[in-house]
Amino acid sequence: MLIDWSQHIIQTKIVYYGPAMSGKTESIRALFKHLNILSRLESIETTSGRTLFFDYGPIELVHGDWIIQIHIWSATGQDYYAETRSTVLAGTDGIVFVADSNPSLIHENLRCWEELKGFFGPQLSTNIPVVFALNKRDLWPAINQFDFVNALELNGTSLIFETVATQGTFVIEVLQEMLRNILLGSNLAQPKKIGT
Numbered sequence: 001m002l003i004d005w006s007q008h009i010i011q012t013k014i015v016y017y018g019p020a021m022s023g024k025t026e027s028i029r030a031l032f033k034h035l036n037i038l039s040r041l042e043s044i045e046t047t048s049g050r051t052l053f054f055d056y057g058p059i060e061l062v063h064g065d066w067i068i069q070i071h072i073w074s075a076t077g078q079d080y081y082a083e084t085r086s087t088v089l090a091g092t093d094g095i096v097f098v099a100d101s102n103p104s105l106i107h108e109n110l111r112c113w114e115e116l117k118g119f120f121g122p123q124l125s126t127n128i129p130v131v132f133a134l135n136k137r138d139l140w141p142a143i144n145q146f147d148f149v150n151a152l153e154l155n156g157t158s159l160i161f162e163t164v165a166t167q168g169t170f171v172i173e174v175l176q177e178m179l180r181n182i183l184l185g186s187n188l189a190q191p192k193k194i195g196t
């Protein structure tokens, strides 16, 4: 995170991470759509609409006399492009882990979580805030939070939101929680309102 104390500008980077097709791009799209800045989102996709390398878009919000510039990225979940993921993660201040709620995909979620811990070490959540978006809650069956926490061996303080990216459900709340955690670590006050 970059803090310019003279201009009162904070720059921060957030990466949406998770297994293939869990809804990372859809979550970011819902976010930018909600903020009416969808045109700012750049996606590098395959011809079939899968993320080839990343999605990227900037969000700017005002909090008091501070300007917060948030750089939002998503990594591709496809293993074919796995080596691009560490590049996208470089220098991130926070991670939104977008998990698929389908119980049959719990091993994909776990594998991806282990991969992430492999990049940052077992102390990942202590060093970098992680917010979980347990996505696709509109589909059945959907894993319950208790089983999800157990399978990934998360602790009881993990921040988990049940999202439906295609409907924009809880995607703003996920970002707010992420920002709150990033900014708390920087000793700056919490943002209360998201806007452009």
Ligand SMILES: Nc1nc2c(ncn2[C@@H]2O[C@H](COP(=O)(O)OP(=O)(O)OP(=O)(O)O)[C@@H](O)[C@H]2O)c(=O)[nH]1
Pocket: 018, 019, 020, 021, 022, 023, 024, 025, 026, 027, 049, 050, 051, 052, 075, 076, 077, 078, 135, 136, 137, 138, 139, 163, 164, 165, 166, 167
């Ligand atoms: N029903 C439902 N479908 C969803 C939801 N979120 C995403 N999808 C669909 O799931 C598919 C994959 O979503 P993406 O956002 O492209 O997934 P991704 O995680 O970016 O995938 P990769 O970039 O390939 O790793 C798309 O068809 C989405 O429309 C959700 O909450 N509910």
Ligand SMILES: [Mg+2]
Pocket: 024, 025, 026, 050, 051, 074, 075, 076, 077
């Ligand atoms: Mg994607």
